[in-house]
Amino acid sequence: MELNIIKVGGNIIDDESKLHEFLKAFTATEGYKILVHGGGKVASEIGLKLNIEPNYINGRRITDKPTLDLVTMVYGGLINKNIVAALQALGCNAIGLTGADGSVLPASKRPVKDIDYGFAGDVRSNKVNTSLIKLLLYNGLIPVFAPLTHDGNGNMLNTNADTIAQEIAKAMATIMPVQLIYCFEKRGVLINAADDSSVINQITAQDFSELKEKEIITGGMIPKLENAFGAIESGVNKVIIGHADELSALVAGNAGTWIV
Amino acid sequence: MELNIIKVGGNIIDDESKLHEFLKAFTATEGYKILVHGGGKVASEIGLKLNIEPNYINGRRITDKPTLDLVTMVYGGLINKNIVAALQALGCNAIGLTGADGSVLPASKRPVKDIDYGFAGDVRSNKVNTSLIKLLLYNGLIPVFAPLTHDGNGNMLNTNADTIAQEIAKAMATIMPVQLIYCFEKRGVLINAADDSSVINQITAQDFSELKEKEIITGGMIPKLENAFGAIESGVNKVIIGHADELSALVAGNAGTWIV
Numbered sequence: 001m002e003l004n005i006i007k008v009g010g011n012i013i014d015d016e017s018k019l020h021e022f023l024k025a026f027t028a029t030e031g032y033k034i035l036v037h038g039g040g041k042v043a044s045e046i047g048l049k050l051n052i053e054p055n056y057i058n059g060r061r062i063t064d065k066p067t068l069d070l071v072t073m074v075y076g077g078l079i080n081k082n083i084v085a086a087l088q089a090l091g092c093n094a095i096g097l098t099g100a101d102g103s104v105l106p107a108s109k110r111p112v113k114d115i116d117y118g119f120a121g122d123v124r125s126n127k128v129n130t131s132l133i134k135l136l137l138y139n140g141l142i143p144v145f146a147p148l149t150h151d152g153n154g155n156m157l158n159t160n161a162d163t164i165a166q167e168i169a170k171a172m173a174t175i176m177p178v179q180l181i182y183c184f185e186k187r188g189v190l191i192n193a194a195d196d197s198s199v200i201n202q203i204t205a206q207d208f209s210e211l212k213e214k215e216i217i218t219g220g221m222i223p224k225l226e227n228a229f230g231a232i233e234s235g236v237n238k239v240i241i242g243h244a245d246e247l248s249a250l251v252a253g254n255a256g257t258w259i260v
Numbered sequence: 261m262e263l264n265i266i267k268v269g270g271n272i273i274d275d276e277s278k279l280h281e282f283l284k285a286f287t288a289t290e291g292y293k294i295l296v297h298g299g300g301k302v303a304s305e306i307g308l309k310l311n312i313e314p315n316y317i318n319g320r321r322i323t324d325k326p327t328l329d330l331v332t333m334v335y336g337g338l339i340n341k342n343i344v345a346a347l348q349a350l351g352c353n354a355i356g357l358t359g360a361d362g363s364v365l366p367a368s369k370r371p372v373k374d375i376d377y378g379f380a381g382d383v384r385s386n387k388v389n390t391s392l393i394k395l396l397l398y399n400g401l402i403p404v405f406a407p408l409t410h411d412g413n414g415n416m417l418n419t420n421a422d423t424i425a426q427e428i429a430k431a432m433a434t435i436m437p438v439q440l441i442y443c444f445e446k447r448g449v450l451i452n453a454a455d456d457s458s459v460i461n462q463i464t465a466q467d468f469s470e471l472k473e474k475e476i477i478t479g480g481m482i483p484k485l486e487n488a489f490g491a492i493e494s495g496v497n498k499v500i501i502g503h504a505d506e507l508s509a510l511v512a513g514n515a516g517t518w519i520v
Contacts, residue, residue, distance in 0.1 A: 046333075049309065050309050050310065073338035076338075077340070081336045081416055084360045084410075085360040085414050088360055088363050089412060089414035093362060094361070095357075097355075098341050098356070100345040100356070101344055101355045102355045135399055148341065150344075150348060154345050156341055
């Protein structure tokens with residue numbers, strides 16, 4: 001049976017009614033499935049009240065100790081547990097996880113080169129605990145991952161949700177066929193960023209490098225696609241990028257952009 | 261094999277070095293084991309910064325919606341995940357859970373009689389998901405419970421950690437022999453509250469009602485002992501109350517107060 005690994009980002013999480021619709025579509029998805037969720041604005045909002053100023057370099061949040069505590073509680077507690085409770089109410093037997101739980105995603109604190117990212121974790125790809133994921137899936141449980149890992153020395157680490165989805169997909173692809181779906185607020189990769197109907201249906205690595213050069217693909221879409229191509233190169237069957245409100249069409253392969 | 265269910269309270273959680281010693285002793289405990297942790301002052305401290313005033317009636321926190329979000333993130337995220345990461349570093353294969361995860365502890369919002377406790381959950385004793393707990397234990401995982409449940413309608417609920425420990429103990433006692441250990445900041449039930457050496461080694465239900473009448477047992481110890489006797493009446497083999505820094509002696513039956 002195919003495993004759908006579905007990543008949903010902050011924009012959906014911040015909107016209660018959109019999130020509910022998304023979780024209904026997720027619940028309706030057949031077969032093995034895993035949800036990976038991002039952060040959302042709520043962490044920054046709570047952080048501001050706690051006098052923790054968000055600090056970004058190249059689109060990545062710098063995780064000092066107060067920020068680590070903030071994301072551990074907001075991502076691992078508030079967001080993760082409310083999603084799990086909502087899925088349970090829909091009849092989806094969700095179980096919330098961070099990378100520390102069952103050491104499912106061991107990571108290394110990112111080495112300091114030009115930038116010190118603080119408590120940011122790079123997943124140790126060959127250490128992903130696929131046995132635990134398999135155990136849960138085979139017993140009817142639906143893992144819901146918060147974007148957090150741990151270093152094995154007692155520290156939680158902050159890890160990008162796209163990366164977590166990619167790492168789980170790569171690891172699980174050694175066991176079963178995997179389809180990886182990135183849901184965000186666009187219909188897919190667009191030829192014209194202002195035109196939501198200009199979705200590119202399929203994109204190859206060569207297309208990607210051409211579109212990057214022409215500056216048609218820019219900003220946050222670049223690391224998202226790099227993650228996607230990384231997954232394909234590592235044995236993931238299909239990667240699809242599209243809008244969170246079309247989840248069932250994305251799962252069926254009838255919407256979004258296919259990475260091939 | 262016997263299952264030790266060990267509850268540790270806020271006083272230990274608030275003290276990093278005491279918590280570390282406790283987690284070392286927990287890791288060294290042989291056989292099946294489960295940890296249930298309480299809240300600690302950190303929730304109130306973060307709540308104050310977020311302008312959420314703690315509000316207690318009869319020693320129980322009133323859980324309005326902002327307080328529910330606060331405890332969901334602090335208990336379910338910050339405290340639970342840091343304990344799990346610390347246990348993993350010690351070689352204990354911990355997995356953090358709230359009652360929503362795998363619907364392991366379904367609960368009902370406490371009915372309003374004289375007091376509206378808000379989002380406070382009473383565990384539905386006959387619905388505890390012992391299959392999930394068994395699955396995890398039999399596969400070498402060590403469940404670590406935050407004091408949170410859910411109502412099955414999408415809401416998290418705040419539930420006293422002593423009660424959670426008791427409910428899990430009662431449910432698991434139908435499957436395997438269970439020893440329930442309440443760790444707190446006293447050596448056990450004391451004849452003289454000021455004298456830490458005046459531990460009562462064994463206490464029966466009759467002793468308890470006499471000591472309550474004489475006002476030797478008062479305050480927060482009363483619900484703790486009521487929980488303990490409730491567990492014994494429901495088939496739990498042994499309940500022991502004692503100091504968190506004596507965990508291995510408590511497990512071995514060489515310290516604290518036995519409830520018989």
